[in-house]
Amino acid sequence: MSEIKLQDNLFTISTSPHIRADASISKIMWTVNLALAPAALFAIYHFGIPALIILLAGSLSAVGFEYIVQKLRKKPITITDGSAFLTGLLLAMCLPPAIPAYMAIIGSFIAIVIAKHSMGGLGYNIFNPAHIGRAALMVSWPIAMTTWTTLSGKVDVVSSATPLSILKLDGYDKLISTFGSAPQMYKAMLIGARNGSIGETSTILLMLGGIYLIYKGYANWVVPVFMIGTVGILTWICGPAGLFSGDPLFHMMAGGLIIGAFFMATDMVTIPITKKGQIIFAIGAGALTVLIRLKGGYPEGVCYSILLMNAVTPLIDRFMKPVKFGARG
Amino acid sequence: MIKSFRGGIHPNDNKRYTAGKSIEIAILPSKVIIPVRQHIGAPCSPIVAKGDLVKKGQVIASSEAFVSSPVHASLSGVVTDVNEYPHPVFGKCLSIVIENDGKDEWIEGIPVERDFEKLNDNEIKDIIKEAGIVGMGGATFPTHVKLSPPKEKKIDTLIINAAECEPFLTADHRMMLEYSEKIVTGVKIVMKVLGVQKGYVGIEDNKPDAVSIMQKAFQGTTVEVVAIPTKYPQGAEKMLIKVLADREVPSGSLPMDVGVVVQNVGTIVAIYDAVIKGIPLIQRVTTISGSAVKEPKNLLLRLGTTFKDAIDSCGGFVEPPAKIIMGGPMMGFAQSNLDISIIKGVSGILALNEKDINTGTQSPCIRCGKCVSVCPCGLNPSMLSILGEKDMYEEAKLEQNLFDCAECGSCVYVCPAKRNIVQYIRYSKMKNNADAAKKKEALVK
Numbered sequence: 001m002s003e004i005k006l007q008d009n010l011f012t013i014s015t016s017p018h019i020r021a022d023a024s025i026s027k028i029m030w031t032v033n034l035a036l037a038p039a040a041l042f043a044i045y046h047f048g049i050p051a052l053i054i055l056l057a058g059s060l061s062a063v064g065f066e067y068i069v070q071k072l073r074k075k076p077i078t079i080t081d082g083s084a085f086l087t088g089l090l091l092a093m094c095l096p097p098a099i100p101a102y103m104a105i106i107g108s109f110i111a112i113v114i115a116k117h118s119m120g121g122l123g124y125n126i127f128n129p130a131h132i133g134r135a136a137l138m139v140s141w142p143i144a145m146t147t148w149t150t151l152s153g154k155v156d157v158v159s160s161a162t163p164l165s166i167l168k169l170d171g172y173d174k175l176i177s178t179f180g181s182a183p184q185m186y187k188a189m190l191i192g193a194r195n196g197s198i199g200e201t202s203t204i205l206l207m208l209g210g211i212y213l214i215y216k217g218y219a220n221w222v223v224p225v226f227m228i229g230t231v232g233i234l235t236w237i238c239g240p241a242g243l244f245s246g247d248p249l250f251h252m253m254a255g256g257l258i259i260g261a262f263f264m265a266t267d268m269v270t271i272p273i274t275k276k277g278q279i280i281f282a283i284g285a286g287a288l289t290v291l292i293r294l295k296g297g298y299p300e301g302v303c304y305s306i307l308l309m310n311a312v313t314p315l316i317d318r319f320m321k322p323v324k325f326g327a328r329g
Numbered sequence: 330m331i332k333s334f335r336g337g338i339h340p341n342d343n344k345r346y347t348a349g350k351s352i353e354i355a356i357l358p359s360k361v362i363i364p365v366r367q368h369i370g371a372p373c374s375p376i377v378a379k380g381d382l383v384k385k386g387q388v389i390a391s392s393e394a395f396v397s398s399p400v401h402a403s404l405s406g407v408v409t410d411v412n413e414y415p416h417p418v419f420g421k422c423l424s425i426v427i428e429n430d431g432k433d434e435w436i437e438g439i440p441v442e443r444d445f446e447k448l449n450d451n452e453i454k455d456i457i458k459e460a461g462i463v464g465m466g467g468a469t470f471p472t473h474v475k476l477s478p479p480k481e482k483k484i485d486t487l488i489i490n491a492a493e494c495e496p497f498l499t500a501d502h503r504m505m506l507e508y509s510e511k512i513v514t515g516v517k518i519v520m521k522v523l524g525v526q527k528g529y530v531g532i533e534d535n536k537p538d539a540v541s542i543m544q545k546a547f548q549g550t551t552v553e554v555v556a557i558p559t560k561y562p563q564g565a566e567k568m569l570i571k572v573l574a575d576r577e578v579p580s581g582s583l584p585m586d587v588g589v590v591v592q593n594v595g596t597i598v599a600i601y602d603a604v605i606k607g608i609p610l611i612q613r614v615t616t617i618s619g620s621a622v623k624e625p626k627n628l629l630l631r632l633g634t635t636f637k638d639a640i641d642s643c644g645g646f647v648e649p650p651a652k653i654i655m656g657g658p659m660m661g662f663a664q665s666n667l668d669i670s671i672i673k674g675v676s677g678i679l680a681l682n683e684k685d686i687n688t689g690t691q692s693p694c695i696r697c698g699k700c701v702s703v704c705p706c707g708l709n710p711s712m713l714s715i716l717g718e719k720d721m722y723e724e725a726k727l728e729q730n731l732f733d734c735a736e737c738g739s740c741v742y743v744c745p746a747k748r749n750i751v752q753y754i755r756y757s758k759m760k761n762n763a764d765a766a767k768k769k770e771a772l773v774k
Contacts, residue, residue, distance in 0.1 A: 011653045013663040015752055017738030018654055018679075019340060019496065020687045023745040025695060078692075123693035123746070220698070268697040273711060275702070317712075324707040324730045325335070325567065326580035 025122070028218050028268075029082030035209030036089060036263065042205050043198045047097040051198045055092045057101040058108050062088025065112040075121065083122050087111050090130035090263060093199025094256060094303065095137070099144050106140075107133035127310045128270045131303045138303075148195045162196045163189070164255045164299040172240050172247065182247075189253040200256045210262030219266040222275055223282045227261040228252050230286025238294055257289065260302035270310045277313075277320035285309045332575075334568040336705040337560040338739045340496050340659070342535055346618045346625040347499040352507055354629045355642045359429050361403050361633025362414050363389065364422040367672040368463040369470045370396035375425055381408045384436040386609050388459075389425050398471040399461045403611035403631035406430040417655040417662055417669045424670070427633070441607035445518045453522050453604055460603035461610045461673070465595030466490060466501075466564070467656050469674035472596055476522050478585045484523050485588045486574055489516060489530040489597060491539070492557065492564035495657025498677045500614040501594040503627045505532070505539040508598050509546040515597035516552055518604050523590055528552035529573040533559040561659060562737040566591045568705055580733050595676070610673060617643045621650035621680035630671050636678055637667035650680035658685070659738045689747035700740035700750060706733050710740035710750045717753025722760040731757055 044052045066084035070077050079085075088108045095104055111133030119125040138145050148162055163185075166175045179185035188194050192202025200206075213219035232248035239245030251257070265271060265285055272278050285305045292301025365373040371394035377383055383402040391399040406427045416422035445453065458473035478484055489512075493501040505512065520528055530547065532540050534556040543554040557563060557572050567578045569591060576587040584591055592600075595613060602608040611632055618625040623644030630639055636653065640646070654661040655675050671678070700710035708730055716725040725731040731754065740750040 010665050011663070012651055013665050014652075015663070015755065016654075016661055016736075017659045017741050017751065018652055018661065018663060018681065018686055019658040020689070020741065020747065021338075021340070021743050022687060023699075023743060024689065024747070025692060025745050028695075028697070028745055121693065123695045217699075218697075268695050271696075273696050273698045273701050273709065321729075322701055322704070322707045322709055324580055324733050325571075325705060326578055326582070326733070327707070 025083070026081040029086050031216055031218055032213060032263070033082055033086050033089060035213045036086075036093065036199065038205040038209055039192075039199050039202050039259070040089065040093060042192055042202045043093070043097075046192060046201065047198060051097045053101055054095055054097065054099060054104050054198060055089065057104040058092025058095070059085050059088035061105040062091070062108040062112050065109055066117070069113055069117040070121075073117070078122070081122075084112055084116075087116065087129045087133075090199075090259075091133045093259060094130065094134045094197045096145060096148055097198050098147060099137075099141075103137055103141055103144060107137045110136040123269055125269055126313070127307055128264050128267050131264060131307050131310075134303050135307060162255070162299065163194055163250070164293065167254075168293075168299040175250075186249060186253070189250065197256060200259045203253045203258050206258045206262055210258075210266075213262070213266070219262070220275070220278055222278050223265050223271065224261040226279050226282035227265055227286040227289075228257060230283045231257055231289055234287060234290040235294070238290070251290070251293070255293070255300040256302040260285075260306055264302075264306050265309075270313060272313050272316045272320060274317070274320050274322050277316040280316050280320065281309050281313065284312070331555065331557055331572060333558045333560055334563075334571050334705055335707065336703045336739065337562065337568075338703050338742050339559070340561060340742060342559070343496045343618070344499050344502070344535070346497065346622075347616050347627050348502060348536075350499075350503070350625070350627055352503050352614050352627045352629050355631070355634065355639065357404065357429055357431075357433065357631065358634045358638040360406075360409070360426055361429070361631055362424050362426050362635060362670040363400060363403065363633035364414065364416050364424045364670065364672055365390040365400055366416070366419060366422050367400060367461075367469060367632070367674070368398040369468065370394065370398065370474075372423075373397060373400055375411050375423065377408050377411070377425060379408055379411055382406075383408060383427060384434050386439045386611060387436040388609075389427075396471055396474050398463050398473075399459065400425075401461055401609045401611050402427055402436075403633050404429045405432050405434040415666065415669050417664060417672060417675065439607050439609075443605055443607065445514070445521070445604050448604070450522050450524075453518060456604050456607075457600060459609070460599070462596065462599045462603060463610070463673050464593055465599060465613060465673060465676070466593035467660070467674045467676055469672075472592070472600070475590060475592070476519065478523075478590070482585045483588055484585060484590055485525055485527060486590075487516070487520050487523060487525050487528040488569060488573055488589055488591045489528065489552075489594060490564055490566070490569055490591050491530055491532045491543070491594045492569060493536070493594075494533060494559070494561045494564040495659055495661070495677070496561075497618045497679055498616045498657050499618075500616045500627055500676050502536050502539050504594050504598055504614055505536075505543055509542050511598050511601040512543070512594060513546050513550070514605065515601035516547075517550075518600055519590075519592060519597065520552075525590075526551050530554045531557050531563075531569050531573050533557055533563055535559040561739065562705060562735070565705065565735055565737060567735070580730070613671070613673065613675070615639065615671060615675055616677040618677065619650065619654075619679040620682045620685055621646050621648050623647045632672060633670045635667065636664065636669045636671070639671060639678055640667065640680065646680060648682055651683045652679075652681045652686055654679040654681065659742070660736070691748050692746045694746055694748060697745060699743040699745070703739040703743050705737060705739065706730075706735055708734055710734075710754070713757065714740075714748050714750040714753040717757040720760075722757035723764075725754075725757045726761050731761065734758075
């Protein structure tokens with residue numbers, strides 16, 4: 001016999017396969033958190049300490065609520081997997097920088113306790129928890145959620161209103177004149193030197209994070225491409241001065257579209273599981289966003305359009321099954 | 330560039346342990362334990378009894394059934410026991426124990442030297458049947474049955490499965506390097522029996538040396554040696570046919586329904602030995618590998634050699650293994666002990682440590698969709714696992730194409746939630762089959 005002593009000469013048995021890839025939920029979640037980090041850090045630089053406080057309040061309270069719920073439900077504590085932290089962080093990034101911290105904490109409560117755990121916890125929630133938290137705050141404190149105080153950030157914030165609300169209230173010409181010129185506006189939108197929710201302003205940093213996720217295989221490229229593309233095409237077609245007079249570039253970078261398309265509409269749990277289904281989801285979310293922006297009462301519609309598409313996700317999954325091998329004969 | 334099949338995964342192939350090692354003839358064991366059932370089909374009955382003297386190549390168990398395959402003595406010696414012994418696939422099986430007399434004598438009439446051109450098709454098929462040849466890739470379906478397709482099925486293509494897509498395994502790889510002439514003749518024999526003109530040898534492109542040797546060996550024939558993209562499960566028959574012949578075997582059908590017969594490299598070598606040399610299937614090349622094995626090797630082993638003897642031929646273990654597997658890590662069978670014997674379908678014995686198997690606690694599905702994107706069968710493994718977990722196996726069958734799953738395990742490999750997806754699928758299949766059997770029984774009554 002070999003030198004190595006074998007315990008009882010018995011080995012573990014189980015059915016195949018016997019090897020697994022080095023993948024885990026916590027790896028995915030922390031990678032998404034990491035991908036959000038550049039935009040979050042920029043937000044702190046841009047909006048100052050109040051943004052940092054909201055980011056911390058949102059993410060840490062989400063982790064705390066998850067711990068309490070799992071303790072009460074007598075479930076394994078999974079707060080280290082990064083998913084609650086991610087929900088809180090995403091929620092905070094979608095809030096205005098001047099909001100009181102307690103509102104962010106209440107948003108986290110709604111996101112974690114109601115949207116996530118009352119549905120059964122990670123994997124069972126139908127709606128994106130961060131967006132549910134945001135939507136609940138929106139109906140509860142509409143003023144606080146739409147007050148865009150100019151903050152003492154390092155980057156000059158040109159207006160106390162968000163670009164989308166200027167567009168809604170004063171029109172496209174006023175929007176351009178606020179920034180000086182169209183190229184200056186695009187530059188500000190790309191870098192993030194504009195007003196808006198904490199984490200949504202920097203197009204370039206959010207895209208960087210999103211592309212990193214796609215590269216790591218944790219997000220699907222079809223969702224952001226189809227969602228942002230749909231918004232671009234529809235806003236170009238439905239312009240203020242007739243067909244094909246819109247400004248797609250502005251609309252694609254405005255509001256919460258970039259963070260929504262790269263980080264919310266790619267939330268695995270709440271979107272269709274097949275690629276075909278994800279395309280339908282993304283086009284639907286993009287089209288609803290445009291509908292709300294151009295025809296609705298709100299200046300921005302990314303949050304509601306993603307939530308609405310979350311609702312039809314089970315339906316999309318039912319009809320968009322993968323085609324089995326050999327079905328085509 | 331060859332178009333690959335949809336889905337699939339790229340696990341670390343771990344072939345470095347043994348890819349460069351020549352096939353080594355293992356030291357003869359002091360005894361062999363030979364199960365009477367080493368194939369898919371009707372089991373054999375022993376035709377020797379305790380105390381009988383047998384010689385190498387002698388038939389020791391056989392069956393009258395067409396879909397069956399006889400079993401031969403792999404050593405000369407005395408039958409010391411005919412009893413139930415552990416079996417690598419069926420748990421337990423009636424087995425014949427032969428104690429080695431050290432003479433290693435052939436039974437009369439073996440070996441011979443034959444020219445296959447002078448034999449007719451039926452003679453060749455009979456030789457293959459009598460030699461006990463079965464699919465050596467692991468499926469162990471009797472080869473003579475595969476070579477006798479029903480008349481209405483027009484076979485026009487032979488595919489040699491040399492993909493060897495399972496990690497660790499290198500037996501087929503080494504056979505291609507060392508037995509290339511045998512393989513060429515073996516392929517000619519099979520093409521003659523099937524009456525086909527077109528042949529393919531599909532080799533994954535992680536074995537460039539095998540590709541070039543086989544290409545040279547098959548030069549001037551109608552057999553095309555193709556380097557195909559390395560991706561698990563490339564060695565699955567249907568995937569191989571799709572990639573090489575661009576034909577999609579319809580759901581629920583067999584390769585012969587699209588005019589193709591697939592044979593494994595090892596089977597072709599066994600066919601050569603039987604038809605040309607008259608040697609029945611009493612030995613095979615098996616890869617002994619894994620991080621827990623001291624000196625991984627490709628061994629030419631007599632059937633019935635125990636796993637313990639085989640691993641001892643490789644210097645034993647360097648650390649206590651976490652799992653012993655018969656076959657590859659993706660579709661092989663875990664074994665509880667080492668007193669199991671090597672049967673015709675054992676392409677590898679792996680001793681893996683904890684790190685290799687990377688288990689974890691199963692958690693709820695987060696619908697990441699990885700399983701859907703890797704499933705070569707075009708299924709929704711996530712949904713199938715959830716339905717299995719909830720005992721909704723009927724719905725799995727009716728709405729989620731349960732029975733189209735080939736159980737390749739790609740979904741389990743990629744799952745970040747460590748879900749036992751294939752295991753739930755097997756459970757659902759079992760439950761459905763049990764229900765069907767019950768229904769049939771009720772109908773008979």
